[in-house]
Amino acid sequence: MRFSIKLKFSLFLGLLLILAVSVLSYFVLRGVERNEQTQAEASLAQHVKTVNLRVKQAYYTGVRLEPQQFLQRRGRELATELAGFTGLEVTLYDAEGEQAGTSVQGVPVPAIPGTAEALAYALQNKIAYQSNGDKLLYLAPLQGPEAQMGVVQLQYSLKNAQAFQQTLRNLFLTTGAAVLLLSFITGYLYFNRAAVAISRLKRAAESIRRAEYISAPPLKRRDELGELGEGIYYMSREIESSIAAKDEEQRKLQLAVTKLQALEQQQKQYIGNISHEFKTPLTSIKAYVDLLNMYDDDPQLLLEAKTSIAKETDRLYEMVDKVLQLTALEKYDFESQAERFETAEGLRDICGRMNGKAERFGLTLTLDAEPAHIWIDKESFMHIFINLIDNAIKYNVPGGAVSLRSEVREDRVEITVSDTGIGIPAEARGKIFEPFYTVNRDRARASGGTGLGLSLVRNLMEKQGGTIVLLETEGAGTAFRLSFPLVQ
Structure with missing residues (x-):
């Protein structure tokens, strides 16, 4: 044909x-199949990251429990919530391989053969797959705060693919x-x-x-x-x-x-700082009350106590007012208002407030101040030197002394605060400005110290453009030198 x-x-x-x-x-x-496989793996990996982030968020924001207890208590709730996030059926297992929660409702679906082996593999901090027909089980490690706390199982449907x-x-x-x-x-x-x-x-x-x-x-x-x-x-x-x-x-x-996490840390530091600042004026008021109980017939002491207690009460009222404002504004830094400030007058005022506490501990508080002006927030200046003098009194010895000396050197105003107390060991000199660090914990606990005073002083000095250094001293005692720019 x-x-x-x-x-x-x-x-x-x-x-x-x-x-x-x-x-x-x-x-x-083949390309579409490989692409869908790649996209499915990427999508499941993203879901696992989402699951881990949500579980960590729930773990850190809730009541702190052991990972095992946390999963057993909140496993079902988290599985249901994560199923809503991912759109997949979610099952959580603890570190022992026991089911902690699942989003599957109603009659349990029979387990796919080989799931136990895949779960055991995933408990080794590895990713496991198990497919059967139109379903794919994706098992991945569930990370805890320090190590793996269990396994998350995502059931991915292959019907559409x-x-x-x-x-x-x-x-x-x-x-x-x-x-x-x-x-x-x-x-x-x-x-x-x-x-x-x-x-x-x-x-x-x-x-x-x-x-x-x-x-x-x-x-x-x-x-x-x-x-x-x-x-x-x-x-x-x-x-x-x-x-x-x-x-x-x-x-x-x-x-x-x-x-x-940042808010939690910030709140802890904020509460500690406020507690420390409230305690200082209250301590001064209490000291004068004690002196009045001992010498209630001294007119001069009565006048001095009334004046100092009134000043400290005003300070407390101002701090409470600032705390309320900070709470309303949801921020944690005091608003500072710098002004031209005379250091000698300010130091005399501070020494007058702290003299009652010094006498109560049997100490001598002296001041040698040269008139000078600096640019600083008045409240911050008060916080700085009240904290330093308070520490010098707390960690002094009976019959000791605390002295303040202010002088002008070139374009700087240098103020030295020294005491005859127990001193600071050489190995601790580099850590004294760290928050909550105390040289002698027993002594700090007995005197009511929290380890925040010097940290507050350094932070306030930095904000006001000044510096503070710990001086070398011969024998016992401690001395700090604070330097501020001079205002001509």
Whole structure:
């Protein structure tokens, strides 16, 4: 039987088309399959990060428990909440492999064979997969504050992916059959045009596989190839938006955890500082009350006590007022108002307030001040030297002395606060300005020290543009030198 060359050419073109479509289908489907696998793994990894961040947030913000107790108590609640976040069925296991909570409601679903082996593998701080039909179990370590506290199991449905791949296969078969039929009618021109369109689809699929998402449909046609092009375009857009949403969610959760941790630390430091500042004026008031109980017939003492107690009461009222303002504004730094300040007068005022406490401990408080002006917040100046004098009294010896000396050197005002107390060991000199550090904890506890005084002094000095250094002393005792810019 004789065949015309047109028929032979058409048959040849048909065979080539079948081969081309087959090869193209294979690579596109493989590329889509690998891309979906990669995206599924990336999506599940993002979900695991979200789960770990939420569990850590719940762990740090709730009542502190052991990780085992925490999971057993809040496992079901967290699993249900995380299922809402991720859109997947979530199951939490503790470090012993026992189920701590699950989001599955109703009758339990039979376990997939091999789940126990995958769980044991995940308890070794590794990631395990277990698939069965249209379900994929993704088991990943659940990190605790110090080490792994358990395992999180995410149940990922493969139905959509399998349906999509089957749709692609069917679409390629349909397209190939249609194009093959038309190739016998239109010949080389239609084959060439179809080949160009398929090449564009292939490039688009490869771009998605490389995570290079397309910004426009790869081709516009009113046939199956056009629908496939639109499907690839919308799939690319959905994948990109989904990953962007997961990244944004992770960023917000991380920011929330960071803010909560910073707020907790800030609140602790704030409460400690306020407590320390309240105690100093109260101590001065109590000292005068004790002196009045012992010498209630001394008119001079009575006048001095009334004046000092009134001043300290005013200071307490001002601090309480600032605390209330800070609470309303939700911030933790005192508002400072710098002004031109005369140091000699200010030091005499402070010594007058602290003289009652010094006499109560049997100490002598002296002042040698040269008149000078500096630019500083008055309340901060009071805090600085009351704290230093209070420490000098607390850590002094019976019959000792506390002395203050203020002098002008070039363009600086230098104030030295020294005492004859127990001194500071050499090994502790580098740590005395650290918060809550005390040289002698027993002595600090007995005298009511918290280790915040020198830390507050240094912070206030830095804010006011001054410096403070610990001087070398011969024998016992401690001396600090504070330096401020001189105002001409």
